Amino acid sequence: MNDAIRTALEACRRHFTTAIVFSALVNLLFIVPMLYMLQVYERVVPTRGNTTLYMLTLFLLIGLVTMAALDVLRSRLLVRAGVRLDAQLARTILESTLGRPTQTGQRGALQAMREFDTLRQAMTGPAILAVLDAPWVPVYVLVAFLISPWIGLLSVVGAVLVILLAIRNEQVTRTRLQDANAAAGLAYSDFESTVAAGDVVRALGMRDAMVNSHLSQRATMMRLQTEASLASSGVTATSKFVRQFLQSLALGVGALLAIDGLISPGAIFASMFIVGRALAPIDQMVGNWRQIVQARGAWTTLNTLLDQSAPEIALTQLPRPQGKIEVEDLHVMSEDGQPILQNITFAVQPGQVIAIVGPSGAGKSTLVRALAGALIPSHGVIRLDGADQRNWDPQRLAEHVGYMPQEPALFRGSIKENIARFRNRMGEDPAQIDTDAIASAQIAGAHDLIQRLPGGYDQQLGLNGRGLSAGQSQRVALARALFRGPSILILDEPNSNLDADGDQELLQCLHQAKARGTTILLVAHRMSMMPIVDGLLIIQDGKVAAYGPKDEILRQISAQKSVPAPTPQPGVA
């Protein structure tokens, strides 16, 4: 079991222990109606004892009211345990989901919170109540033996039969339910991403195609769920039949025993009652098997997810880097094992501006994503001021590395919050945040355009940062990268949506950053940024095709009319 999950469960231990104690009391009180029945038959009827009946009825009422109260308290405790578990684990799950760089996406991780909610809900559902009642089956069987060995035997046979049916239920539904759950996860996450790009879907006339695609995914999901339900329904019905039949049979056997004078007439009904009670929890578990399987799947997923997350060790707080970058034999693989980057080796001195160029699909974005810590390389080392990137606390490193991805990736919230990387939600001083956000917007050349928006810095952006033009979004993303003056600035095609004026403003902004000694890596398609560039890194087919001072590389290119063979160099002179 993962440590975080163990700690969270330990925090809920009191709730669970109390729920178990309450379950014990509830199960003891279940016997009260049976005792009432026995007493009525054996004491009240033969003696015509009205007062005894009133007293017994009063005890019955007290017993049943107590049982109902304990039942409510038990459910409440489990609900509270669910809330507590959420408070304990939700942050850890979110942190490991969001804090884990991947190479090619996080579909599996997206399901983590949904899985956690499934588990939490299962903890308060009928399945867990059945699980809590199950340990009492032997006690009821024992009581059945006390009534008569024959009734005891009947309850044992019944319990064995229902347990066998539960095992059968597991066998016929396990794979089907797992497949159905996986198909449901895929269908829901695909649908979420289609809805997020709903306007593109409409504009391109893809609505019907997408509807068909999702209907097909839903059909697969429904088929698997139906197969699981049908396979389970036979077993569930058989289990119910066995329970009801044996319960009634207990009445018949009880009658035979009473005729022979082996038990009292009152014990006939008690036999029926006790056999029914002995079988109920197992039968209930069979009926709620789906929830049990889902919870078990969620449990495995969460353990795997949290186990894969980097252990929380307090990394030494390294000083602010000056901006030296060394990349040693870097390799990045796609999820299906295809190499995207290979043998990437180069070094950048503090304060240099390096343009990363190369044909489309060469691996430029992948390289800068690795440098920014957005993905984990499959091999190789990235050093910042000599320290391995992995030895940096990612949160702290992000304060020193400003990254602007190819797509701006803004979020729901105000423009100021986006620029300030939502630091206001970390309880930081709002006045300081305002000052820093405005300062970086000014350097990014975004201040005037933000001022002209109806809401200014407080203008709210929608889902995925909607509400700005592509060029405006890009400037806001640049301001976010520049927030609090990072030592290293990594920009992936920062001018792809800018006009000529925007280009000039970007150049000015880079001059300012360079003047402050910032190291800048810039994926560039246009020549407009060349004046500020010191060195060129040419990437081709995922490898370094050339690296060196700008003029030298440009001279080589124009002399050879082609890119020279890879010649990794330690740095740009």
Ligand SMILES: Nc1ncnc2c1ncn2[C@@H]1O[C@H](COP(=O)(O)OP(=O)(O)OP(=O)(O)O)[C@@H](O)[C@H]1O
């Ligand atoms: N998530 C992914 N899964 C699998 N392959 C990927 C993934 N992302 C990128 N690739 C592959 O990696 C290669 C490099 O992609 P990358 O985006 O780094 O290129 P690029 O040089 O930035 O291209 P462009 O100039 O068009 O932005 C491409 O061939 C692409 O198919």
